[in-house]
Amino acid sequence: MSDLDLLPTDVEDDLRASVRELLADRCPPSAVVPVYDGDRSSIAPLWRALATDLGLAGLLVPEERGGAGASAREAAVVLEELGRAVAPVPFLTSSVVATTVLSAAGPGGAGAGLLAALAAGERTAALLVPLGTAPGGRLPGFAVDGSGRPAGQVRGIAGALEADVLLVPVAGPDGTSVHAVPAGDARIDPVISLDMSRQLADVVLDGAAGERVLGAEAGDAAVRSGLEVGAALLASEQSGVAQWCLTTTVGYLQDRRQFGRVVGGFQALKHRLADLFVAVEQAAAAARYAAVTVAEDDPDRTVATAVAQAWCGDVAVRAAEEAVQLHGGIGMTWEHPAHLYLKRAKADQLAFGTPGTHRARLADLLDLPAPAAP
Amino acid sequence: MSDLDLLPTDVEDDLRASVRELLADRCPPSAVVPVYDGDRSSIAPLWRALATDLGLAGLLVPEERGGAGASAREAAVVLEELGRAVAPVPFLTSSVVATTVLSAAGPGGAGAGLLAALAAGERTAALLVPLGTAPGGRLPGFAVDGSGRPAGQVRGIAGALEADVLLVPVAGPDGTSVHAVPAGDARIDPVISLDMSRQLADVVLDGAAGERVLGAEAGDAAVRSGLEVGAALLASEQSGVAQWCLTTTVGYLQDRRQFGRVVGGFQALKHRLADLFVAVEQAAAAARYAAVTVAEDDPDRTVATAVAQAWCGDVAVRAAEEAVQLHGGIGMTWEHPAHLYLKRAKADQLAFGTPGTHRARLADLLDLPAPAAP
Amino acid sequence: MSDGPTTPGELRQRVADFLAEHPPAGTDRLEFLRARYDAGLAWVHFPPGSGGLGLPRSLQAQVEEELARAGAPDNDPRANGIGLGMAAPTILAFGTEEQQRRFLRPLWTGEELWCQLFSEPGAGSDLAAVSTRAVREGGEWIVNGQKVWTSGAHKARFAILVARTDPDVAKHAGLTYFLCDMAAPGVDVRPLRQITGEAEFNEVFLTDVHIPDDHRLGAEGEGWRVATATLNSERVAIGGGAAREGGMVGVLSRTWRQRPELRTADAHQRLLRLWVEAEVTRLTGKRLAQKLAVGQPGPEGAGMKLAFARIAQETSGLELELLGDEGLRYSDWTLVRPERVDFTGRDAGYRYLRAKGNSIEGGTSEILRNVLAERVLGLPPEPRVDKDLPWKDLPR
């Protein structure tokens, strides 16, 4: 674990620059805030630009399977930028989680065509596991009906509203298989979500035909791997959210004057921001390390993911809360973008398990057991 | 619980003034620091002055049993002042804990003479329960030998070095009885303690004759009551420690100059001290409420004690840590008294159970149960 | 009214007499309230003739209790918090006799609601920096400017207003305090949407609003002193009297008890810490209230709001974590104007977002820490460059 390279490559720096440029152009806060009033019209074109024009949808897919053959390092860079922009696109849910699940099926298998379509940005998928599920958490139990079709319902799915295809974990006697079902055949009810820039949906399946893409011997591991990679890379999104909050707040306080002084010169605020800076840098390092362990399939990946989630979720929330507080009244208003980041940060903190859940996982992983019950 | 009067009476104000005056005169830091090098010569005369001249030893003993007939309110005032001075006297161990245990025996019983002697300051007692024991914690198990004499050993006893009489909880088949044993008949080994201003001792009893002062039907409740009253009033000592630290630090920073400015004018320090002030006021209120519930034997006494211990222990430590930090280098030296308060605060935090232990008690008392084991 | 009651017993008798004369069951609500005001039972610590009896403030609770026991209607104090908590004491302290007679009774009965026009987008915590201008023209003042964070402006009949009347003197010296008719031409109230989706506050645009000079409160240029008094009454109004497990910690404790399936060891420890913090804060408030009742206000009052905000924010944040997937849902983002603000109401997401305002509105936590450090602990004030310069020359 000690020799992993945590520094970005030139390729990653270029990738970051392209994504940032596109988002600056196409995804300013004014393009995000309407989703809170139900106007989601900006999402599809933005996602097309990212997925297809920049080719981000296929980052994690090997070249021979139709993707860009990049790794979790590059995906982490993208997520950091998406976090900075609270971009309302299904990159994490489709291009990371669903793609990781599907990749577990070997080349030439049932899901190969779908994987290539996801990689090309032609289709978008979502895994039917609630957003709050930790990698080690309980999976929803879809069953198959008499005709072998998955049936059941699940609440709080991220990415379902943007998806063409739903990946359904089906519990059977031999394990969990995964079926791909056309989104059009499911009932997808939008949920009024704390974070409307990643709006959830409740999904009901009842008789929709699907294709089994992973057998019962492989599905559980594939789904859990999808959740773990999702959790590992979510940390980069959180790091991006935190960085935006810190940078924006510092910038605001460098300009704002009160009591005849630049507000950023008041020492109590300087010290809080210095402490926050340290925490944000720690988050960046932790998120980076988690991404690198995923990219290298390092044995430390599970610990690294739990550490990153235990830290970055709280730091992003703290950064967003400080942004609201230190902007004063304006930070409480709808017209300043700080609220978009607060909502994303708080929702991200609950996504893939709370920091507390990940600390509990670490207790097991590190042999630091809880006290025996009295 | 809502009608208890939290304000001091005039009598209490007068008592505070007398104790403070005596301590200012007889117990400056320079009189305390030598105990760390083993010079305990100042303790006995100081204790005599407090116990006998001011008559504090008998505060909690009814007048008809030889005491001053005051209450836990007055004892709390004394402890606050003793805390402010980190006074190395056995008021808490003898005049609060041992006295409360002994008071459980009715008038005219076996311990009546001893109680009167304690009240008069003629004798000093210590309960043979380790200082770290919470009111609900495990009591040490002395046994009786063949000739009915208590035998066994116990580590970490506060007040034993200053005591003439040891109160020994003896576990028997019918419960815990309490025996009074002359300190001279026990082996009392001084312990190098974190807080030498309340130095501990390890005690071995082997064949010392004693008098049974509480029978097996009453001893356990009496000992636990002693510990609970000790815990409740320790909060006032902690409040006093915290107040000294805050006041002294503020005073230092009002004088000290750096970078051409009065250091106390740097806003980051001002804000920290403001937050500390709030916590110290909360500690004062919590300690006061605990003392009043003891004085009134209010049904809320157990909750009030746990709340006070859960809060005040941490606040005193925080105040002492801030005192060391904000005094800069001088706070780290032997010549500045801050270290005496840091050691007392940290030891007090562990005395009668840690704040964590008291929070765990609250979980039971308030029906806020821990999660079921997974 | 030197023959008024002076002891709790005499006061009790007076309430009984009043109730006999105006039986709540058979009296119109408004009529009852007006009569109560005239009987000096509105706020007994106000002077006779202004709804009071010149008694200690601590006796008010007894009056409320006895009237409530008799089934008397109240004046719906939560609907007019600014009026009762801020405008009334300021009018009492600085108003002319005529102003007191004109404004206090309909304010107290709730016939006229009040709002506050202090904050401005460019001023923030620095109230003395307000730039709304009031220019004297004959017996009137012509006011222009923009105010913000005005709750209830769309329902209020009057506002307390701070405006700059002299830009050529130092910023604290050039302010004047007015009572502004919200129905006057040029007053434009617009909802201000906040992060909860609601518009609990308003922006108020003032364009050539005419205010008669007899609606000036205090002398010209004395606005800072008057406004400070207003803000101090606001701070006194906070704290005290709360029950154990009141507020956000109570909400979370009930969820904890009712939903064992949500419990985790992490949340348990955090809940217990917050419970303790809420309880010691409650005890501090109680002690403070007892001090106030005997006329010894303690300095810890300024810390109550700090503690309250912290606890509410931490607790509501923890609640969302405890709820997990449920915490990812929200009730309603629609832009509405809520009738009442209920910090512990609606859903957990609302509570979390709304609590963020607790450390901003009514004095930010940063300002309160300055106040505590300087006024209570006696630490030096911040170095300032703006105290003596004329307002118009300050950098902005």
Add this chain to the structure above:
Amino acid sequence: MSDGPTTPGELRQRVADFLAEHPPAGTDRLEFLRARYDAGLAWVHFPPGSGGLGLPRSLQAQVEEELARAGAPDNDPRANGIGLGMAAPTILAFGTEEQQRRFLRPLWTGEELWCQLFSEPGAGSDLAAVSTRAVREGGEWIVNGQKVWTSGAHKARFAILVARTDPDVAKHAGLTYFLCDMAAPGVDVRPLRQITGEAEFNEVFLTDVHIPDDHRLGAEGEGWRVATATLNSERVAIGGGAAREGGMVGVLSRTWRQRPELRTADAHQRLLRLWVEAEVTRLTGKRLAQKLAVGQPGPEGAGMKLAFARIAQETSGLELELLGDEGLRYSDWTLVRPERVDFTGRDAGYRYLRAKGNSIEGGTSEILRNVLAERVLGLPPEPRVDKDLPWKDLPR
């Protein structure tokens, strides 16, 4: 020495050649170290002739590894931290050729230990406020004053010293930097007892100490700039390279594993949080070290010490709570001068008390937060009145 190695492979060869010539087994320790210095293998990033080869600092680790593998003695770097970490880079940067020749070799081999005479009782964090005076007399300086927080002064042969040479100019401008012979008459070293009971530091009283002018480092009046460089090297030296569960968290984790009877739910949650914080700090240090290795020092370096102090203090405090009754005991209050400082050594009480110094020594946490806020985040500096006044006119 332009024919020196330039690649890791060439460097490896050079080390191999050196080892062949000076086999560790058969060579006297001091002789070996001197030869290593002369071969440029002491600190490869120093220039040729000064113990180095002018290579990137990152290659040093390789040299150390290969020499250690061959069983070579080291120069006991922990015994001369001030010399190696602070004096050497400063002498390299500001020293004359003669000074470099005289001081660097015996410094590196450990034949001459160094200490630091910067801090003063009245100056604290404000290094530029030092009042120790140095007055020129012919080719010498006569020094009078008092220094404090000097570790190793009783063993040191030389000291780096900052003294005031001109009280009539602003405080940063009137300082000069010297190399002080600790054996000179007038240097009086007294142990300074600290809260642990030990005397890890000293007070040093300087009474008419003569320092030859050729022991001045840098120009007269340039002391502030030289001292700043010294302190920057100190900060760079911190962090990086630590193993997981190094430091205080490792101590506590081992106790947790070995003593299940001590475990509580409260301590468990706090341990896990501290473990995570220590791990993310370690990762930050690792990333920083990688940046440094490619010549891109990151701004997060200044934050490492802050985090380290916080974690050490929290963890050692928790350890005492975990130990309960055992935590109430201490090992030894006797006034001793410890050979080495081991933050994680001795008993838990010692660890707790000693860790309090982590946020004071080598730059307080408050000063580091200022540095981060101003230099990294670009926030305005503190208002200062002392920058331009002559030092002698400053209020003290």
